[in-house]
Amino acid sequence: MNKRPLLAAAALLAAVPLALSGCSSSDDGADGKTTITFLSWTGEEQMTPILDAFSKAHPEIKVDVSYSPPVAEYIQTLQTQVLSGIAPDVFLVAAENKTNLIEGGHMLDLSGEDFVKNVEPFNMNTYGRDGAQYGLSLSSWAAGYAYNEDLLAEVGATGIPETWDEFLDLCEKLQDAGITPFLESVDQMPTTLSAMIGAKSHSMDPTLDDLIFSGESTFEAEWTGALTEYNKLYTEGLVSPDVVALDGDMVRDEFAAGRVAIINAGPWIINPVKEAAPDLNWSFGKIPAIDGGEPFVAGAASPGYAINSASDEAHQEAAKVFLSWLASPEGVETFQAQTGDVTVTSDFEPPVDPVFTTMGESIRNGELYLPMISWQRSEDVLNVEAVAQIQRMIQGQSTPQEVAQALDAKLAAS
Amino acid sequence: MSLTATATITRAKRRGRKAGWRQITASQAFLLPATIIFIVLFIVPLGQSFWWSLTDFTGYNPNPNFIGFANYATILQDPSMLAGLLFTLLFAVGTTVLITALAIPLAVQLNKVFFGRNLVRSLWFFPAIPSMAILGLVWRYILSPLDSGVVNSVLVKLGLDSVGWLSTDALAKVSVIVVGVWAATGWHAVLYTAYLQSIPAEYYEVAKIDGATSRQQFFGITLPLLTPAMVISTFLLMTGGLKVFDLPYTLTNGGPGFSTYTITQSIVVSGVGQGRYGLASALAVLFTFAVGILSFSQLALTKVIERRFS
Numbered sequence: 001m002n003k004r005p006l007l008a009a010a011a012l013l014a015a016v017p018l019a020l021s022g023c024s025s026s027d028d029g030a031d032g033k034t035t036i037t038f039l040s041w042t043g044e045e046q047m048t049p050i051l052d053a054f055s056k057a058h059p060e061i062k063v064d065v066s067y068s069p070p071v072a073e074y075i076q077t078l079q080t081q082v083l084s085g086i087a088p089d090v091f092l093v094a095a096e097n098k099t100n101l102i103e104g105g106h107m108l109d110l111s112g113e114d115f116v117k118n119v120e121p122f123n124m125n126t127y128g129r130d131g132a133q134y135g136l137s138l139s140s141w142a143a144g145y146a147y148n149e150d151l152l153a154e155v156g157a158t159g160i161p162e163t164w165d166e167f168l169d170l171c172e173k174l175q176d177a178g179i180t181p182f183l184e185s186v187d188q189m190p191t192t193l194s195a196m197i198g199a200k201s202h203s204m205d206p207t208l209d210d211l212i213f214s215g216e217s218t219f220e221a222e223w224t225g226a227l228t229e230y231n232k233l234y235t236e237g238l239v240s241p242d243v244v245a246l247d248g249d250m251v252r253d254e255f256a257a258g259r260v261a262i263i264n265a266g267p268w269i270i271n272p273v274k275e276a277a278p279d280l281n282w283s284f285g286k287i288p289a290i291d292g293g294e295p296f297v298a299g300a301a302s303p304g305y306a307i308n309s310a311s312d313e314a315h316q317e318a319a320k321v322f323l324s325w326l327a328s329p330e331g332v333e334t335f336q337a338q339t340g341d342v343t344v345t346s347d348f349e350p351p352v353d354p355v356f357t358t359m360g361e362s363i364r365n366g367e368l369y370l371p372m373i374s375w376q377r378s379e380d381v382l383n384v385e386a387v388a389q390i391q392r393m394i395q396g397q398s399t400p401q402e403v404a405q406a407l408d409a410k411l412a413a414s
Numbered sequence: 415m416s417l418t419a420t421a422t423i424t425r426a427k428r429r430g431r432k433a434g435w436r437q438i439t440a441s442q443a444f445l446l447p448a449t450i451i452f453i454v455l456f457i458v459p460l461g462q463s464f465w466w467s468l469t470d471f472t473g474y475n476p477n478p479n480f481i482g483f484a485n486y487a488t489i490l491q492d493p494s495m496l497a498g499l500l501f502t503l504l505f506a507v508g509t510t511v512l513i514t515a516l517a518i519p520l521a522v523q524l525n526k527v528f529f530g531r532n533l534v535r536s537l538w539f540f541p542a543i544p545s546m547a548i549l550g551l552v553w554r555y556i557l558s559p560l561d562s563g564v565v566n567s568v569l570v571k572l573g574l575d576s577v578g579w580l581s582t583d584a585l586a587k588v589s590v591i592v593v594g595v596w597a598a599t600g601w602h603a604v605l606y607t608a609y610l611q612s613i614p615a616e617y618y619e620v621a622k623i624d625g626a627t628s629r630q631q632f633f634g635i636t637l638p639l640l641t642p643a644m645v646i647s648t649f650l651l652m653t654g655g656l657k658v659f660d661l662p663y664t665l666t667n668g669g670p671g672f673s674t675y676t677i678t679q680s681i682v683v684s685g686v687g688q689g690r691y692g693l694a695s696a697l698a699v700l701f702t703f704a705v706g707i708l709s710f711s712q713l714a715l716t717k718v719i720e721r722r723f724s
Contacts (some may be wrong), residue, residue: 034550079473079689100689104474187667207569244670245580250558259562378689389492392671413488 034318036311037088039078041070041303042223046338053334054325061318063090070303071096082106089311089319091144093127093135094303095373096380101306105132108307108316109340115324120344126301126373135304136323138332139341142299142359142368144268146273149281150181151261160262160285163293164196164229166286171238174261182239184264185248186391189371189383191264192233193390194224194298196285203293206240212411213376217329219407227334227393227400229290234394238245244391256280262310266299267342270353283355286362299368378414435500441693460702472689485497485696495697497672498680499704501587505662505676506708509598510590510648516599517647522636535607538600546597550664550722553593554580557665580666583673590662590674591663597661598654602647610636652712656705677701 040047043092044067051063066088068077075096081087083105093101101107110116111133116124119136127135145160152158155173174181184190200222201208211217233239248268255263256276273280286295286395301398305326332348335341342363343350352360362368372383389403398406431468445529471478489495524535541549556564557579566576580586613636621631643692659678662668668683670677 036718081475083476097689100472100474104472106474113675150711188667235540240559240578242578245559245578245666247554247587250560254560254562257562361717376689380683381690384688385494388669389676391669395670397583397671413491 014339022048033060033062034314035064036090036318036322038063038065038090038322039074039081039088039092040065040067041074041092041094041208043067043069044063050326050331050334053330054322057325058321059286063322067362068148069356073129080163082194085310087233087308087310089308089315091306091308092303093306094368095300098127098135099377099379102129104132108309110134110136110323113320113324115320115327118345118347119327120346120364122368123301123304127304127306129376133305135278136327137301137304138326138335138345139302139343140363140366140368141266141302141341142193142297142357142363143264144260144287144297145191145285146265146269146282147262147285148255148258148260149283153259154179159283160295164288164290168232168236168238169261171312172236175238177221180260182233182262183246183251183253183260184239184243185246186244186387186394187247189298189387190230190275190390191266191298192287193226193230194370195296196290197223197371199287199289199293199296200226200291201369201374202296202364202367207374209371209374209376217323219411220401220404223404223407224288224401226290227390227403231393233401234396241394241396244394254277255282265338265360267340267353267356268356284359285355286358297362297368298370299359299363299366300370300373301344315413378411381414382410437583462698463695466692467693467699469503471695478692480502481495481692485668485693486700488693489697489700494672494675495677495680498668498675498677501662501674502652502656502658502677504587505594505658506590506652507700509594509655510651512591513599513602513651514644514648516595517602517608518640518644520603521610522601522632524603524607525610534602539604540600541597542601545660547660549593549597551660553589554665557589581670583670586666586670586674590665593665594655594658594661598651600652606640606646609640613639617724641716645713645720648716649709649712653705653709656701657710 022076042050047065047067050066054061054063068074074092075094078087078091078097079100082101087106094106109132111124111128112133116133117138118140120140123137123140124133124135126137127133147160149158151174154169155170155177157170157173161167161170184192197208204211206214208217208222210218212222234241245297248265249265251260251274252265252269252272254260255265255269256273258277258280273282286297289295305323307316309322311319326335327345329345329348332343332345332350336343336348336350341350342352342356342360344364344366352361371386372379373380386403386407388396389406392398393400393403460509466478467575468480468482469478470481520538524531526540528534555689558564558566559576559578559581561567561570561576563576565579570576578585579589617635617639618631621635657678658676659682662674662676663679666674668679678695678701
């Protein structure tokens with residue numbers, strides 16, 4: 001008597017679609033149009049007007065667009081397509097996939113193209129290596145401190161101080177006045193620490209990360225000082241260690257409700273705060289400086305538009321036309337109107353919300369830093385380790401030096 | 415026996431064997447599509463994962479390099495992955511024990527006849543409906559360590575200090591387990607309720623006549639006869655607990671530090687998300703073996719207990 005195999009029932013019940021969604025290789029129509037494929041990171045609602053405008057400017061090129069939301073889903077969708085050899089002609093390169101895409105030779109070098117000349121070099125170099133530039137990054141984001149002007153006025157302050165010691169004094173004054181001085185979400189790399197490290201690196205040549213990743217220096221040597229200064233917020237009792245459980249939305253809501261004087265924030269809070277608290281008097285400021293440096297901001301270049309090196313020449317040329325239009329004044333204006341980003345081309349001045357004016361300058365000048373974008377390999381590995389170790393430091397389970405040492409160990413092992 | 419009879423019997427046996435082989439071949443042919451699907455969807459990916467675990471596959475290069483057991487060595491030396499393994503085991507065992515201990519008495523109560531019983535059953539079952547990711551996000555706000563958090567605002571109004579439910583290692587682990595227990599107890603209580611309804615009422619009547627108390631009836635009749643349900647429920651809880659990802663990820667993101675990090679988060683975030691498919695595959699292979707050993711051990715143990723009480 002045959003046994004009924006378990007595998008029959010399991011296999012029948014476990015039928016899973018095999019087909020992957022994705023772009024097929026681009027096809028050219030009989031009408032002489034060249035069709036390029038594009039996997040967009042920006043949503044359809046925002047991207048459609050941009051593509052319509054391109055289509056009007058270049059009717060000879062058709063863009064066959066598909067969408068995948070950032071970040072993890074986009075990265076995985078693109079990775080699957082790259083591995084399968086069906087990657088689109090144009091896609092986005094981001095911090096999470098830039099090392100793999102660069103090392104795999106999957107992107108065309110754009111450094112000699114005319115359309116990158118007006119783009120802020122910081123943005124182009126973010127998605128480049130050894131002089132080559134692979135991603136056309138048209139905008140950047142920045143994060144600093146948002147402060148409640150009325151709460152600061154209660155202790156006689158008019159803005160964020162320029163030095164870190166003065167900032168700690170301000171926090172103490174606010175605390176003594178019964179005001180929660182500062183909250184920062186630590187579910188990601190702290191904005192404060194990113195800006196402190198960035199300020200240091202900005203004044204160095206070679207940069208701090210060049211030294212660490214070439215082996216000439218270590219995280220322990222370069223990061224311990226900033227970590228120690230940052231940790232004073234918690235060792236001096238100015239901020240509760242409970243921040244390790246907060247996310248950006250919780251911190252923003254506390255700020256909008258007027259329950260905290262200063263928070264870490266970026267442009268994404270502007271509309272929610274204005275909607276929740278239209279009468280709140282508030283503004284942005286840079287992160288105060290340590291060690292005699294300059295106030296700085298955290299931030300990074302937005303993902304860059306890249307051209308598939310495996311596409312044929314005709315499609316690569318058509319893709320260059322697309323990128324060239326995106327980087328043109330008309331393209332940047334359309335892009336900015338849809339996304340609200342602070343764009344970084346020299347021939348278009350983007351409108352910036354008045355509360356964000358201070359930060360807008362830093363963005364346009366490329367004076368930004370985010371460890372994960374600046375690191376030269378094992379970015380994600382180090383970022384996960386850094387956030388966890390910083391949380392442990394805030395809880396008092398490790399010292400700043402131990403945090404930096406843990407990063408060195410992680411880099412060595414990866 | 416005559417030669418003719420022997421020949422007849424032999425021919426009949428041959429015809430019978432041929433007919434038997436035809437029947438076997440026909441039934442195997444019907445199983446072929448399922449077998450192919452099983453091989454393609456299970457065996458091949460499993461083998462591929464094992465192969466990738468021995469390489470430096472990043473997900474972008476179709477020709478990875480063979481590196482032997484280096485990925486396995488990395489895993490066993492990585493504090494975050496070891497932390498993930500420990501918390502995963504704690505979560506699986508903790509939720510299994512707590513849910514079983516709560517769901518059975520709850521099922522006994524839900525099996526009684528009372529006004530609004532169906533509504534009460536629905537309310538207890540409701541947490542099993544939304545996705546665990548949504549529950550994690552909602553509970554993150556409820557357990558916010560700020561004074562404005564839902565739970566803490568009640569404590570503050572009562573004159574107590576707010577509590578960092580998710581901001582200390584111990585409380586974060588407890589919070590994740592408690593939310594997991596809250597989400598699943600109702601579902602398992604409904605499972606036990608179904609089995610309770612199959613227990614003949616005469617057993618309880620006879621026990622009552624013999625003077626057995628409610629407690630004696632529970633431990634002498636209900637619990638032994640619920641053993642098959644407990645086998646199924648605890649198996650589902652253990653395997654589900656070992657695979658947990660969305661609840662800790664959305665509630666605590668594996669923090670603070672690595673205190674609520676799970677193995678699946680290691681696989682998804684550290685491996686797949688960071689383009690280290692070789693490492694993620696090695697972790698998945700180790701995890702598969704661990705889950706297999708635990709699951710089969712648990713099944714063997716519960717079968718022994720079931721036989722004991724049947």
